[in-house]
Amino acid sequence: MHVPAAVLDLTRGARRVAVLSGAGMSAESGVPTFRDALTGLWENFDAAALATPEAWNADPDAVWAWYQWRVALVRKVAPNAGHHALAEWERTAKVAIVTQNVDDLHERAGSTVLAHLHGSLFEPRCSECERPMDLPAPPREPLERIAPPTCDTCGGAGRPGVVWFGEMLPRQPWDAAVAALRVADVLLVVGTSGIVYPAAELPELADRHGVPVVEINPQDTELSSRVEAVWRTTAAVGLPGLVAAVGTLE
Known part of the structure; x- marks a missing residue:
């Protein structure tokens, strides 16, 4: 798996990794x-x-x-290789996962999710x-x-x-996401279109705090022109390759 040099440069040595995941992450599991x-x-x-x-x-x-x-x-459905890669990354780095998805696939892969911005189907x-x-x-x-x-x-x-249409995001998940961005070495934006607010503000907040942003998405999005590096691949393909490449450099 060839990881683009720009992506590898920004993630190499990162000890605090923030991840914003969207629908594309779960779609590869069949959700x-x-x-x-x-x-x-x-x-x-x-x-x-x-x-x-x-x-x-x-x-x-x-x-x-x-x-x-x-x-x-x-x-x-089951977690895909991208979910499992993020869980594996937690062994060597502090990975703060912020997701727009309401499923539990990150957790079932073994990750600790910092914030479900839009809530969870499994927490009535x-x-x-x-x-x-x-x-x-x-x-x-x-x-x-x-x-x-x-x-x-x-x-x-x-x-x-x-979180239903017309409802405010819960304050605690949002505050946790913002706090994680402030101390992150890099933000990965995975499988999200970048058009759903306020979640789409998070890459902008990262940029204002000097945190480089890497987009992993097979398609162009609203974020693509405003991030430091773009990798046109899917979560299930790209994340395992990235985690493996980062691991060999440590």
Whole structure:
């Protein structure tokens, strides 16, 4: 695997590596994208309309059913080589993973995720008191309606632990991501388009703090012209090659 010299120069010797991962990272594992998940029973629904507080207030049973089907889809796939490479890198460097993905593939590969900016399918919480709740087993087949679980503390309905359209990002994950950037030696932006804000601000923040940014993506993105190095490859191909190359230089 030939790693571009510019990429290798910026990652060689890095002891604090920040990673911003997006949908492209999980797509190689077979995780459907947000809209791709609307197949079969859900193909006549609008994903953007389901992922809102208004949809939840209008019909929580339908919204919960859709998210539980997404949980089932994620559980059918496995972390790819890119996920495993980042977990391996943690053995020799401090790797701070900030992800826009709501799946658990980084964790299942063995990584510690610093921040799920958009929440997680696997961390439901009470819609009333905000306490974390256990995730019930998803249905084997998609269902149009499933009653959400009830909070043992206040009796409120459990809601998906994701950030819906129209909601603010939770402060703690965002602050953790920003803090990691300030001390990073390099930021890798992997599989993200760079158009979803505020996550797309993170490379800009890194640049303002003098942290070089490396993009790993098979396609041009909004970030490509504003980073120090670009590698036109996928996460599952590029990250194992990069980690192996960095390891041989230590």
